[in-house]
Amino acid sequence: MSTTAAVGRIPEIVQRHERELLAEWIQLQISAMGFQRDRAREDELTDQSRRFLRHLAGSLQSGGASADIRTPAWAETREFLGDLSRSRATLGFSPTETAGFIFSLKQPLFARLRQELGRDPDQLAEQLWTATMILDQLGLYTTEVYLKGREEVIRRQESEMTELSTPVVELWEGVLALPVIGTLDSTRAQTVMENLLQKIVETGSSYAIIDITGVPTVDTLVAQHLLKTIAAARLMGAECIISGIRPQIAQTIVHLGVELQGVATKSTLSDAFAIALARRGLTVVSLNGGGSPRPAR
């Protein structure tokens, strides 16, 4: 039997027993909630179930409806289920809870079918098969939409994280600082590079300090990203200084054989800042006499 099979007597049965179906179905779902049950959720569930059953009956009844949920007759039901799964995905429901919404309808529906068609085993088997197929398709559809909803959430968080974690700040006129926090993968390195170069153009800065205190590990890939950023900044006419290299990272860099030649490196951000100021011909002077409180190198 293919999915294009006609729905047979199912629509009629669903319509005739709508109220009992709904009651049993909701009861099942509420008992499945277990210890998490509360009044508000039960009300919401009742409302959702009622509306879904109405959509289901509608789709089943619309002229020439087939058991294939991809047909236009099922559009409304699909849309309703889609919204439901998406909202459940965002609210933190588990996939089982979301798909369980559909699958828990099986028991009451099968009971009704048996009650109506019990005297004709052939027809009963056929109708049961059709009903299973429809509900399975709907259940799978729910899971699919649920996953898409979760993916959206992940993507949004990822882009937010990338945006948040790569700020470029102006320390002084003509001196930028870029504190890098977290692992530098290719995507982030690209964002970091673009942000920095854009800011160099906007502010007309000739020095940029890349602070890697917050980078947990520096492997060859990260070093390559850093060197690329530095090369690109140099092409635009700005010089980069790397700061915040921790002892372990210095060891890793040397063990990996990464060449940081031609790049000024300082252990702390303030040292790098002092160098940038010195190269711009500026110095920090204590007002209580004496020279620079911090030597320029």
Add this chain to the structure above:
Amino acid sequence: MEQIPILKMGDCLLVTIQVDMHDRLAMTLQDDLTSRIAETRARGVVIDISSLEVVDSFIGRILANIAAMARVLDAETVVVGMRPAVAITLVELGLSLPGVRTALNVERGMDLIRRDAHPEAAGPAESSSGRSQG
């Protein structure tokens, strides 16, 4: 035939590329520039590429060539005003133009050349990078 104007400012040549560089034009620029450097005995060349949106590997190599040729003719080349997207592309292509000096804009490029030509007037390179102080 299309040509890119080369302006002489003191002992400096200024080239502002304002049209899309195609390969023939780049070759013409290379010829013109080398002969102008020899003619005018310029000490420096400033190439402004701030309006170039696309720089491919060929143009990149021509820029590096121009710099190398100018150096042989005793002139310093500074490429100025490269856009971020162009810089990223060149680095991704593996062309970081090691022999070419760069600056953010024409003004700073000129400063750089002036300082090289008259180091005594500008003071030590470390302390004054020729930026407008402020």
